[in-house]
Amino acid sequence: MRRLFVICLILLLTAPKASGAERSGPKLILFILIDELNNEQLLLLQPKLTSDGFNRISSQGMRFMSAYSADLSGYPGTRLTSFYTGTTPSVHGIVGEQWYDKKINHYVEAAPPNYFDTDQTLHYNQAQSVSDYLKSFYGPGVRSAAISIEAPWMWHTVGYRPDYFFSFNTTYGTFEEQISATTPEQQWLQRFNENLLRSPLRQRQWGPLSDISTYTEYQYLSANQQQAFRRFLYNMHVREGEPFERLAASPYANTLVRDLAVSFIAGTDFGKNGTPDVLSMAFTAKPFSSNGSLLPAEKEDMLLRLDRDVASLITFLDNELGKDQYLVVLTAATDSAPDHSSSGRAGVTTGVVEFKKISALLNLYLMAIHGQGKWVLGMHDHMVFLNRQLIAEKGLAIDEMQQLAARFLMDVAGIDRALPTHHLVFDINTETLLSNNLYPSRSPDLLISLQSGWQSAVTEAGTRQTGRSGNTPVPLMIRGWNVQPGAWFEPIEHRHITPLLLKQMGLVHPSILKAPLVPLFKPER
Template sequence: MKNIFSLIAVLFLFSSCGSQNNVVDVKAETTVVSTSISKTGERPKLLVGIVVDQMRYDYLTRFDAKFGEGGFKRMIGEGFNCKNNHFNYVPTYTGPGHASVYTGTTPKYHGIIGNNFYDKENKEMVYCAQDDNVKPVGTEDKAGLMSPNRMQTTTFGDENRLFTQMRGKTIGVSLKDRGAILPAGHTANAAYWFHGKDEGSWITSTFYVNTLPQWVTEFNSSTSAESYLKEWNTLYDISTYTESGSDENNFEGGFKGKEKATFPYDLKVLSKDNRGFDILKATPYGNSLTTDFAMAAIKGENLGADNITDVLAVSFSATDYVGHNFGVNSKEIEDTYIRLDKDLERLFNYLDATVGKGEYTVFLTADHGAVDVPAYLQSVNVPAGYVDNKDRKEKFNTFLIETYGTKDIVENISNHQIFLDRAKVKTLGLNLIDVQNAIAMEQLTYKNVSKVYTANAMSSTSFSTGVEELLQNGFNQKRSGDVILVNDTAFISYGRTGSTHGSGLNYDTHVPLLFFGKGIKHGETFNKTIIPDIAPTMSALLGISFPNGATGQPLGFLID
């Protein structure tokens, strides 16, 4: 009889799970092991969302031998691993990434089309979390002039607040303001970010509170930040770091005041030439400091202390700073992830002790991946390189003057987009679509430009595959440009040292997606999942409304 019921359960599972992209079947090699750790109908006391900035999926497998049992491996061993998880839009930047994880949709709908982007209405570049109508709290610096006002849809944290009549708390924590603010959403109790320089304090804005809570003030008064201004050497013998390149090479940036980008680094000495406490952001200690503060937030805000679900959004930003500085194949990035694994273990152990093992749920993903340093790829004969923006600009200006008699027809070029002065186009008696098409054809002739698309094409044609689909999912009619450029594979507009991101290629789109804790089954899948699936999945787990602009689908096969 027991075997019959088991068979029925398996048949039910295979007949009822997944969306069109996430169907659970034998062919897709999905493994689900039912390991219920919660009673039916009960919600987790605390839902913790973790975004690791610039984490490629292959870091999970590449550094696996160096990880302990309590961090990444605990999530995989006890939870669910979505091995083929991707961003389904371009551009893959930090602001759009964090917004998409928590809103369950893409820049097409939530409106965060870049970290900085051109405001077509006010004719100026704006920052994704900028808000000049608020005041800083915890500092007098303009670093506190931030809020989620530019994000146009709700997060699952917002929906949880609405569902619980504002009794469920939401707190955002990150070294980066956008990494704390966008995930926390519009109704958050607070979002806190780290202001370095000569202050080394966690700050917020009057969008949330008028004064810092006592626990934040006490944390800022402690020596926590200062304690990390110490030597940064590899956690283990550097000779064992065989998963990364040589310590001394030509592909890393390093710190001012140190001739070579090699271990060890005396952070206290180097901080004088590297913006004081800001140096911590580009070391694994930035993640350790974030962990310290996240645990202080759990205690200070009593998160997970009752049966009304709270949400804690934590973004580990140091990984991104290290990657930009040293590159994805560096000893520094390997050590950073080894140490992040220890910080995750520390956080999970703290959750076990305070909220209770089996009483909280965690997901972990990234806001984007990163490209190998093109100069390194060139050295091993992989096609890659750097875009010559000066040459492009000169050729483009010549084309504009020869074709239209003026270069003023272009208002702005940013984020691989060309914005036209539409009033100027009209004054010259030109057809907007014709101008878009002509510029697109011209740009396509330039070196290392792979593809070019117009706003008209993005608005009038429905794409369902390839980079065209990704571009369309990232295209916001009110905010995006008139012409969109796509560079050749692994060709970037960046310095010759360090890694960057932003494309729709696998090195930027393929990122981890791990779930574990209350309500999560144990298993893994190679089925494709996408970033916008995360928020609807968390909403389904909590039994609340999906974020109001969500386009992703709940991953039902991993919910217990």
């Protein structure tokens, strides 16, 4: 009995220490999200990058050489929701930029560009995000924040209870905080905006950072083409559009995002309050002027400059928080457009699939068979929605109408497959690519895929469907807190990173059972 008492006493005395060990974690989890980037572009640029930016994250951290996204949607918010929640669209429900919700019988936009009804946007997601798990475990001290220029899809990164969302106003040229009212604690933001208003942002010009002959696009040209190659020099001040619209799609936008993050962390206790905070930063690699080559000169220049911005940001965080006290995750929100230039494309057809035109043609085709009516509600991303109410009124079978529409779409140039979903929704096999991308109440009538080299016209939100959707390689690097430096060459779906990260912090994610055993973190001693 006395021995049992001694054992219980020892357990009680050591319990607080064990609890403290379980709740160890980084001061800050920083997500660097580039709106449009692929591995090929990174490899082409790697010799030109500094040693302190992307290359520092890669060399001092873990680089996933074969990470990929299995999301069929080309919407940035879908990929990021899968990444942040560690689940598939069949679980989190963000199946695309917009969908027709059968429960409420109208179209839903996942994240409106004007930040209208953001509460509803946050609750379209049906799965917990990284910050939600951390807040449940560590308590309300955990804070979630996002910084972007013009990226409404960043709302999908902040969880159900975000604390800060900073966005750039292209009319006034200042940053706005979309969640909380201005408080004395946010005086740093007021000072930051005052400095912005005094700076000559619109008087800037954008030209090449390096000799134009060293740029990838130039090197692929013939001698005659090189002589006629553009020497770009752009003014940030234009008469059309919003006053700061052009600047928002230039490398200067990335510098502003970096500067705001530095001011935010330096001017507050974010990342310094004893619990892990989460900061997501959206950088752009989509210049306002570009072409269809693998790596246009303007895009390359943006990435070279972004590399320097990232380098200075990491140096600041190393000094402010400590090199091994925070975690940085770098990835891309979407894939870049397929290469539409002639280099290396012999025998491969390319083109743009115009969904609006095809939707109208499909509607005419169905009218010719079944009479007047709006048979097609819309065609977006990888989804086609038919008018089920009209189909029912006409006494037609939905599965037959889906098959009829599919046969028509299969004959359209650029479309590889058109798959009816009537039977897929009831498929008991829940581990297929198609079932993982279907959320029953938001599922379309047809799923479409494009042929290799083809793409859809890009939307304002950055949604672009390509022939690689569903198996899209994703750049992914992780550096910092407890990370084991190295490279992982085996294929890994990018969403599995979240369960692995949470496991290292003592949290159990439902998807951890399916995550591969990757030595992302150093073994405990």
